[in-house]
Amino acid sequence: MRKRLSFDTFLEGILAGDRVVLSQAITLVESALDSDQELSARLVQDLLPHTGKSIRIGITGVPGVGKSTFIEAFGSWLLNQGKRVAVLAVDPSSQLTKGSILGDKTRMEKLSSDKRAFIRPSPSGSTLGGVSGKTRESILLCEAAGFDVILVETVGVGQSETAVKNMVDFFLLLMLSGAGDELQGIKKGIMEMADLLVINKADGENLDAAKKAKANYQNALHLFPEAEKSWYPQVLLASSLTGFGLEQIWENLQEYEQRMKASGFWDSNRASQRLTWLEDQVQYLLGQVFLKNSQVRQKLETEKPKAKSGELNPRILAQQLIDLFLSKS
Amino acid sequence: MRKRLSFDTFLEGILAGDRVVLSQAITLVESALDSDQELSARLVQDLLPHTGKSIRIGITGVPGVGKSTFIEAFGSWLLNQGKRVAVLAVDPSSQLTKGSILGDKTRMEKLSSDKRAFIRPSPSGSTLGGVSGKTRESILLCEAAGFDVILVETVGVGQSETAVKNMVDFFLLLMLSGAGDELQGIKKGIMEMADLLVINKADGENLDAAKKAKANYQNALHLFPEAEKSWYPQVLLASSLTGFGLEQIWENLQEYEQRMKASGFWDSNRASQRLTWLEDQVQYLLGQVFLKNSQVRQKLETEKPKAKSGELNPRILAQQLIDLFLSKS
Numbered sequence: 001m002r003k004r005l006s007f008d009t010f011l012e013g014i015l016a017g018d019r020v021v022l023s024q025a026i027t028l029v030e031s032a033l034d035s036d037q038e039l040s041a042r043l044v045q046d047l048l049p050h051t052g053k054s055i056r057i058g059i060t061g062v063p064g065v066g067k068s069t070f071i072e073a074f075g076s077w078l079l080n081q082g083k084r085v086a087v088l089a090v091d092p093s094s095q096l097t098k099g100s101i102l103g104d105k106t107r108m109e110k111l112s113s114d115k116r117a118f119i120r121p122s123p124s125g126s127t128l129g130g131v132s133g134k135t136r137e138s139i140l141l142c143e144a145a146g147f148d149v150i151l152v153e154t155v156g157v158g159q160s161e162t163a164v165k166n167m168v169d170f171f172l173l174l175m176l177s178g179a180g181d182e183l184q185g186i187k188k189g190i191m192e193m194a195d196l197l198v199i200n201k202a203d204g205e206n207l208d209a210a211k212k213a214k215a216n217y218q219n220a221l222h223l224f225p226e227a228e229k230s231w232y233p234q235v236l237l238a239s240s241l242t243g244f245g246l247e248q249i250w251e252n253l254q255e256y257e258q259r260m261k262a263s264g265f266w267d268s269n270r271a272s273q274r275l276t277w278l279e280d281q282v283q284y285l286l287g288q289v290f291l292k293n294s295q296v297r298q299k300l301e302t303e304k305p306k307a308k309s310g311e312l313n314p315r316i317l318a319q320q321l322i323d324l325f326l327s328k329s
Numbered sequence: 330m331r332k333r334l335s336f337d338t339f340l341e342g343i344l345a346g347d348r349v350v351l352s353q354a355i356t357l358v359e360s361a362l363d364s365d366q367e368l369s370a371r372l373v374q375d376l377l378p379h380t381g382k383s384i385r386i387g388i389t390g391v392p393g394v395g396k397s398t399f400i401e402a403f404g405s406w407l408l409n410q411g412k413r414v415a416v417l418a419v420d421p422s423s424q425l426t427k428g429s430i431l432g433d434k435t436r437m438e439k440l441s442s443d444k445r446a447f448i449r450p451s452p453s454g455s456t457l458g459g460v461s462g463k464t465r466e467s468i469l470l471c472e473a474a475g476f477d478v479i480l481v482e483t484v485g486v487g488q489s490e491t492a493v494k495n496m497v498d499f500f501l502l503l504m505l506s507g508a509g510d511e512l513q514g515i516k517k518g519i520m521e522m523a524d525l526l527v528i529n530k531a532d533g534e535n536l537d538a539a540k541k542a543k544a545n546y547q548n549a550l551h552l553f554p555e556a557e558k559s560w561y562p563q564v565l566l567a568s569s570l571t572g573f574g575l576e577q578i579w580e581n582l583q584e585y586e587q588r589m590k591a592s593g594f595w596d597s598n599r600a601s602q603r604l605t606w607l608e609d610q611v612q613y614l615l616g617q618v619f620l621k622n623s624q625v626r627q628k629l630e631t632e633k634p635k636a637k638s639g640e641l642n643p644r645i646l647a648q649q650l651i652d653l654f655l656s657k658s
Contacts, residue, residue, distance in 0.1 A: 278633070285648060304607070308607075318611045
């Protein structure tokens with residue numbers, strides 16, 4: 001076990017915007033050690049008054065859509081506007097696929113070498129509950145360190161989008177034109193979450209196809225009702241290569257921020273996200289304790305196949321497991 | 330408390346297809362009394378070898394789409410084909426709205442007066458976990474009683490669709506034409522679950538609009554990828570008034586059944602649904618026990634507002650709640 005910084009060193013370093021200390025604090029948040037967990041929970045607690053001032057943006061899209069280059073381009077553009085940008089990732093599968101997103105920082109050379117930016121790959125962890133809890137705390141740490149735009153990247157293929165949607169203010173979905181819509185693999189449920197659709201790689205020979213795709217997606221979005229917050233998601237074009245469209249995206253984001261703050265949705269959304277976080281954590285921790293129980297594990301191993309095959313009523317097994325758990329814990 | 334039938338009377342009555350006994354058995358499943366719960370769990374267990382032979386069909390659509398009249402028409406049509414039809418409902422809100430779906434059996438006069446049919450409103454219960462567990466067991470009881478088509482109705486406005494999707498073989502989404510798409514309030518995520526879209530009320534002056542809507546929705550569906558089971562959802566027209574389209578719907582259902590049984594998806598889907606059921610039950614029961622704990626409740630009442638406002642790290646509160654729970658239970 002490496003030597004940890006002291007609580008005060010962490011606190012002061014983060015508030016001073018020290019990226020090295022911030023990085024070590026996130027490592028602390030991601031650590032499975034009880035002592036680290038206890039320390040990081042207190043650290044986040046003491047930093048809470050210094051959080052909340054950033055705009056938190058979720059970015060998703062299937063592999064190949066160009067998320068890394070988009071984030072590199074958009075992040076650099078934001079730096080030039082005087083923003084401080086942090087990039088985090090949520091990918092519960094990343095410990096298996098080893099760096100499917102943000103694992104290779106060199107993919108974002110410009111951004112990772114700039115002192116006004118901070119880039120962090122997805123924490124490892126097999127369950128979404130674990131990974132997303134860590135990312136929520138990392139967002140807060142980045143805010144306390146003075147970052148005012150937090151980009152949270154996730155892959156558009158699983159349930160992690162719902163988790164990210166629940167920790168950001170704005171959800172941006174990257175799409176491609178010309179790849180054949182059926183190949184994009186984006187689920188409708190994810191499209192529904194989006195506050196903005198961006199057709200990426202809208203440059204050169206792709207531009208016409210991108211314009212057509214824009215019209216198609218705008219139509220598809222109109223098939224469905226607006227969300228309760230009275231926001232009609234736009235479809236915009238962008239090119240990470242030429243920088244085309246980045247300014248318009250930022251304008252859309254700012255309009256969203258203004259309108260949602262004026263309507264009160266911004267704050268009420270963050271408040272309800274905190275309650276979701278609490279519920280997620282309770283459920284996650286309860287599940288962890290439950291599955292660590294050796295009697296529960298033993299029983300599950302022998303009886304689960306029977307429930308799966310239809311020999312055993314799952315309710316009976318569930319009740320037996322709970323009874324075992326409560327008698328032993 | 331009413332006197333219950335004996336275990337053997339339940340068992341024999343259900344296997345003999347007695348609708349009165351079936352109805353009482355479902356009441357038993359829905360009861361919150363520990364003794365009833367224990368009895369019904371055993372009953373379902375002993376009936377398991379006699380279950381699984383029906384086709385389980387989920388039917389959803391927003392209020393006003395004509396679910397009741399469609400089920401009445403489609404159910405009656407099935408009876409005429411020699412099928413025995415059971416209709417169940419899943420609506421976690423129904424104890425509040427008092428009979429938003431199936432609450433008023435008289436809406437299905439023909440079906441409810443026919444001895445080959447069985448109709449049951451949604452069980453009461455405030456949580457989806459509770460309601461859906463009960464419905465899963467009711468499906469099995471209906472199968473043991475010889476019903477070979479089970480229609481599970483739900484409202485297309487909440488999370489209950491996911492629950493129903495997880496307990497049926499086939500998911501049918503009812504839509505309307507001409508109401509203005511944005512008024513239909515169907516979420517994209519629900520459309521994605523559908524194995525078949527049916528444009529209802531395709532008769533008289535509505536027919537042309539229904540045909541147009543069919544083309545629109547077919548296009549919208551094609552924007553999205555096929556599911557892992559290699560099934561392209563169709564969009565069909567139907568009229569509960571004239572019976573138009575009902576036969577085609579049944580043919581689509583039968584084609585689905587044949588192909589999914591041939592590919593093995595039918596069985597593997599049911600097996601994975603049983604595991605989901607087990608997980609749902611564990612989570613539901615664990616949550617019930619957790620929230621019944623008086624120390625947990627007290628702590629939640631005083632501390633939850635602090636987590637919501639951002640004063641208190643939700644992870645700290647979650648851990649404190651778990652610690653309280655484990656020390657007392």
